[in-house]
Amino acid sequence: MAEQVRVVVDAMGGDNAPAEPVRAAVEAVTERQDIKVILTGKQEVIDKELAKYSGYPKNQIQVVNASQVIETAEPPVFAIRKKKDSSIVVGLNMVKKQEADAFVSSGSTGAVLVGGQVLVGRSKGVERPPLAPLIPTTKGVSLLIDCGANVDARPSHLVQFAKMGSIYMENVVGIKNPKVAIVNNGAEEEKGNALVKETFPLLKECKSINFIGSIEARDIPAGYADVVVCEAFVGNVILKLYEGVGSALVQKIKEGMMTSTRSKIGALLVKPALKETLKSFDATEYGGAPLLGLKGLVVKTHGSAKAIEIKHGIFQCVQFKQEKINEKIAERILEDQEVLKSGAE
């Protein structure tokens, strides 16, 4: 049997805590033997949830008590500093001390991002750890990198994002030689804001990635690129607009189907097939977003995540650990710095 990957799951994080994170833990260890889940949070609350289940391998789940909860509205930096016994801080510290390999949370995005950087710490050479969700396309999925809290990135950050994203898509998602593109306001090379114009030639020079040039936002959902590189403010707009346009359109379609008797009957007939299709275009199905470039893995699942998403997040951690993604990222980043250094000498 392969060595067990130890994944901390924040049992207090998200709109559906503790029920959904605990269910995810139970389902994950029931399905796979190579996982150990550590649930952090209020012991009695978690125990009560766990008592609802039976027949799962109990030795693969451990509960670590944490008496505090960080709320979504709390200022992240302050919360991480003050709530030392919160499920997030306790979990991240376990990763820091190498008592666990990864941390999954549906709690405060800000606290997870800040805590990941401050407590777990960046890999050597990584300037900024990007948050990189998988987004659905008509072809499959693409990695959108960065959607994190650090806006106004510099060109060197974007180049690192491109490299980390490339390694992730190749090794975790299994796409050979993934196509990397930078989000731009036109397809021509002379287009772009100051940041993109400065970054474009740097990406073009990168030998370790398969850079295909600019991508217009229109072409992102069609899956033209596997790794979609952008600054976090733009990434946030893309991620949230994906969701917004999707749900507005679905609402419109539902209304449209209810306009006549004829279409109402039709709606009943297409409903099951349609539901399946729309699910495949739902960003929440893909197991959360990894925070890349840290010494351990931190995965942020949606605040509204159900057990299935959290479970996928846990599985992602296993793949991540077994494929040694962090080591690969650290290696690639350091390699390039050596090249830069020797070039400067």
Add this chain to the structure above:
Amino acid sequence: MAEQVRVVVDAMGGDNAPAEPVRAAVEAVTERQDIKVILTGKQEVIDKELAKYSGYPKNQIQVVNASQVIETAEPPVFAIRKKKDSSIVVGLNMVKKQEADAFVSSGSTGAVLVGGQVLVGRSKGVERPPLAPLIPTTKGVSLLIDCGANVDARPSHLVQFAKMGSIYMENVVGIKNPKVAIVNNGAEEEKGNALVKETFPLLKECKSINFIGSIEARDIPAGYADVVVCEAFVGNVILKLYEGVGSALVQKIKEGMMTSTRSKIGALLVKPALKETLKSFDATEYGGAPLLGLKGLVVKTHGSAKAIEIKHGIFQCVQFKQEKINEKIAERILEDQEVLKSGAE
């Protein structure tokens, strides 16, 4: 009868020229007496198109010959300078010389934007003329301002965009006291990149607009704000992603409906109602995007525009002229500069 509004239509611009611009001209003057359309482009080509129609008021259409055509791929600044006898330059010069009130084109966006600024010229006090398309929402439409070619805007530009957009939505679209919001990566006031953080308090101080704070991209399609203020790079991403997610989802839905016999029958029944609904969420239905803050009105319709969109563009020009939008914008901008000046003294 009201005074005729003189609208130049670029008969050579767009994928469907000259057929669709000419058809739009014929339909516009057939529907309304208060419009005169001036078609610019190759005389013999336009005459041949016009010969296909009869029974329209011929005295409301004039053809002005222009021997050159600016192609979409040409560098805009160069094209405007060199092709002095192109349909775009000839048309914009007519607006400049006040021989026409407005110019509508489906041709090169870059050339229309550059030409609008260079040839027609900015209104006094306007720092940057924004391109502001109407985008569909579940409630109706919102104005997305700016989607132009000038990226990396300054806070003062965004404040002017908010004011111009507000005047437009109130007077052209008819929304009383329109809600103005700035695109941000979170709803909280402390969120934002450097530009948004600097702009937010300036908008808050603006007494002439109904500023409601930040808007997350997720809430744009739900119509939370009537005027959605952003820098052009972000605006471009929003506009194009709208289109991209929309068409990806529609493709997915069509595929989904074809998966079983049951759903295929259902698809036949819902098709007419669905088509109608999706049309209402199609950005190309709304008559193009005005380039605001110029001495005359310039409207950019989609490259793929059909006659109906161009016709709506023409009608928009009439509304714009009759409501004296340019005068209102110039007044508001100058007013504020007086206030600033007296404050500084």
